[in-house]
Amino acid sequence: MKKSLMGFSASFFLMTAVFTLGFGSSVIAADNDYKIGCVFSVTGNTSWLGEPQKKTVEMIADEINAKGGIKGRKISLFIEDNQGDNTRTVNAVKKLVQKDKVCAIIGPSESGTTMAVIPVIQKMETPVPLLSCAAAEEITKPASERKWIFKMGQNDSDAVRRIYENMNKKGIKKVGILTATNGFGNAGRKKLTEMASEFGLQIVSDETYNPSDTDMTAQLLKIQKAGAEAAVNWSIVPAQSIVPKNMKQLKMSIPLYQSHGFANVKYAEAAGDAAEGLVFPAGRVMAVSTLPDGHPQKAVLNEYKTAYEAKYKDHVSTFGGHAYDGLWLVVKAIEAVGDDPAKIRDYIETAQFTGTGGQFKFSAADHNGLDKNAFEMLTVKNGQFVVLGE
Amino acid sequence: MGIQRGCIYALVAMGYNIIYNSTGVINFAQGEFVVYGGLMMVTLTMSLGMPVLPSFFLAVIFAMIVGILMERLTINPVKNPTGLQLIIITIAVSIIMKGLAMCFWGKGSHYMKHFSGDEPLKVLGALLLPQTLWIMAILFIIVILQGFFFKYTMTGKSMRACSINRDSAKLAGINDRFMVMLSFALSAGAGAVAGIIITPIIQMDYGRGAILGLKGFGAAVAGGLGSSFGGVLAGLLLGILEAMGGGYISSHYMDAMALIILIMVLFIKPSGLMGGAGAKGTREI
Secondary structure, three states, X not given: OHHHHHHHHHHHHHHHHHHHHHHHXXXXXXXXXXXXXXXXXXXXXXXXXXHHHHHHHXXXXXXXXXXXXXXXXXXXXXXXXXXXXXHHHHHHHHHHHHHOOOOOEEOOOOHHHHHHHHHHHXXXXXXXXXXXXXXXXXXXXXXXXXXXXXXXXXXXXXXXXXXHHHHHHHOOXXXXXXXXXXXXXXXXXXXXXXXXXXXXXXXXXXXXXXXXXXXXXXXXXXXXXXXXXXXXXXXXXXXXXXXXXXXXXXXXXXXXXXXXXXXOHHHHHHHHHHXXXXXXXXXXXXXXXXXXXXXXXXXXXXXXXXXXXXXXXXXXXXXXXXXXXXXXXHHHHHHHHOXXXXXXXXXHHOOEEEOOOOEEEOEOOEOXXXXXXXXXXXXXXXXXXXXXXX | OHHHHHHHHHHHHHHHHHHHHHHOOOOXXXXXXXXXXXXXXXXXXXXXXXXHHHHHHHHHHHHHHHHHHHHHHHHOOOOOOOHHHHHHHHHHHHHHHHHHHHHHHOOOOEOOOOEOEOOOEEEOOEEEOHHHHHHHHHHHHHHHHHHHHHHHOHHHHHHHHHHHOHHHHXXXXXXXXXXXXHHHHHHHHHHHHHHHHHHHHHOEOHHHHHHHHHXXXXXXXXXXXXXXXXXXXXXXXXXXXXXXXXXXXXXXXXHHHXXXXXXXXXXXXXXXXXXXXXXXXXXXX
């Protein structure tokens, strides 16, 4: 009797152990597979970034493995969910490198978590290249301190550049800015304030809000009182849909610019007709159909969009695109130099390719490889994203 | 802005008070009912395209059924429960409800159309959303209905009898366990109404329950636990002060405002604004 009880509890503990360990990365990789790590915010309040990224890399892995893998060896993905949390990100990266022995890591999804994990990667004895899917320029600058860090997302400074250029065209002088207090928002706020003078603009009101806030009328009223001629909102959270609604509620008629974090049609849907006419910079994923046929990115964008939308019955987003570019780059590197992390790093540093995010030209001094031309200015028309004829 | 939120806190506080009055327990899953009401409404109106009115009642009934299930499955089976045990149970239920909501409705933020358009109206020089008028009207109706129910109907009177002295009520032939179940249903309904009317303005996701529940709890305590009228008053006050604090000090301390006010009230008048009602019989909490 006692024995069976012991046996039962032992097996029960074993089962729970298997379950809890198994959930992190539910792949049992064969030894000769190419192991690639991913850290995305699949859950948490930035799941709108991480979820399409996870779906995208799974789609690519299925496609590659269905064709027999890379040179006859399959790839297996180790996907970790960081829930948008710094500590979880650091732990996930350590686990991927030390326990799972991956040859490269795609992600994290956010600027804040990427910044948190950079020192961890740089201090490792045997680091692996990290291809962040975030936007902040600090991630890859200064290049001398970012030997193993690359970035697939376009620079936030280039997004600011495009917005400010558009303001110059419209003759706007006074700007009110509104940023969320997280990694993405803080980095954007810094760039918006630093670069304003360069474009002859004056920041008359500098407001912030918590990423989880649901009402920005207080900040918008301050922007209105300060006499701003345009408002810029910088965040990656559902607040992006609430800001235009709040503006409509206050009957504010100044133009609203959003950051490239707005590049998910769901945000426009959630804001309804309040979103009509707002302007934001975004990767060209969002407006494939309105690109001219000769555009160098058109083929790759079409390929990603049709595959993703057919498989998941969901809109593509630029965020998923960053993961798409990252994984294909790693796959190309493995094809060329095998799965030694140092060799992959060296390969990426000189790589040039056309991805969903733009035409990448990596170099030792530039671990992002994109410039302001990676962005297209878009606007919302009848609930759809269309290219703004500048 | 503050009035909208105040109405929501008032409704959540009302939910706390209904259950507190019949069982002497703080139901920490109260915030989840707000989420369930809101999300169910989103499903009915946005996904199934049903009109607002029937959806409203269906969503409330749905939340009430969840409330009844919660009481029957987790509260009722406990023999001779202590207050602490019941509180731990409600916390567990709130975690389970949150998980289920995530499974059913996903992790995204859900939005919903306003009941009657979102063109702001000019009222006395201030801009008001039609939805705000809805919120105020619905809160008013609920308060009146609640007052009428507890004062003039036999069931309401029986519930009050149970809250005053459960043993005596039992001896007088009142089915006390049924009353407890009813109190859970009513409080879930009140929470769901709050969720339904606020969702068009703030959007709703599965993780909102905790903070809404917390602020409603603050309102209930500040108003004096057990005093429905106090809870409504304190809820409105909390919402308005919060919005003012957000506007004049910094919106970053918006969530803290509610708790600061709560602590101040407890320092000055421990029994709450409308205290006394909550202090009848020191229950072990």
